[in-house]
Amino acid sequence: MQIKKEMIEAETLSLQERDEHEYWMQKALDLADKAEELGEVPIGAVIVLDGEIIGEGYNLRETEKRALAHAEIQAIEAANHHLGAWRLEGATLYVTLEPCPMCAGALINSRIERIVYGASDIKSGCVGTLMNLPMDTRFNHEAQVIRGIKATECGDKLSTFFRGLREKRKKEKVMNKTVDNQS
Numbered sequence: 001m002q003i004k005k006e007m008i009e010a011e012t013l014s015l016q017e018r019d020e021h022e023y024w025m026q027k028a029l030d031l032a033d034k035a036e037e038l039g040e041v042p043i044g045a046v047i048v049l050d051g052e053i054i055g056e057g058y059n060l061r062e063t064e065k066r067a068l069a070h071a072e073i074q075a076i077e078a079a080n081h082h083l084g085a086w087r088l089e090g091a092t093l094y095v096t097l098e099p100c101p102m103c104a105g106a107l108i109n110s111r112i113e114r115i116v117y118g119a120s121d122i123k124s125g126c127v128g129t130l131m132n133l134p135m136d137t138r139f140n141h142e143a144q145v146i147r148g149i150k151a152t153e154c155g156d157k158l159s160t161f162f163r164g165l166r167e168k169r170k171k172e173k174v175m176n177k178t179v180d181n182q183s
């Protein structure tokens with residue numbers, strides 16, 4: 001069954017539909033925690049096909065020193081490996097933060113059926129915020145998009161992380177100053 005290519009806001013879904021999406025989004029949030037444990041910006045993603053996770057990933061940009069090591073890219077690669085195929089037809093990607101242009105492009109190339117995300121990204125979101133690449137009819141593939149699933153939780157996780165980072169940097173600055181004054 002082909003699903004309709006449209007932008008759906010989480011709050012317009014039925015309770016039952018929302019429950020199902022929240023279940024998978026929680027898996028993506030758990031993966032975001034793994035990224036955070038490594039000091040990475042906490043972003044996680046899972047790809048689901050027929051009620052089964054076929055790929056997962058979390059941000060590893062700092063750990064792997066790779067600009068491409070975003071959660072979605074890792075999840076796509078894992079799903080390709082799992083299926084032994086590059087096409088992810090019929091699959092749904094869940095990601096805690098709206099995909100950037102690179103990941104939105106990779107998702108188009110993977111022929112993913114549906115993209116579900118939590119928090120919107122005002123700085124680089126290309127699935128509805130700055131642009132909407134997977135729903136641009138000029139491309140040869142379009143996906144359905146659902147946004148705002150567990151948006152508060154996904155967003156809070158990021159803002160808490162960045163607040164912690166700022167406080168850590170502030171502390172380091174004070175420490176360095178103290179050292180300077182003493183020398």
Ligand SMILES: [Zn+2]
Pocket residue numbers: 070071072099100101102103104
């Ligand atoms: Zn990305």
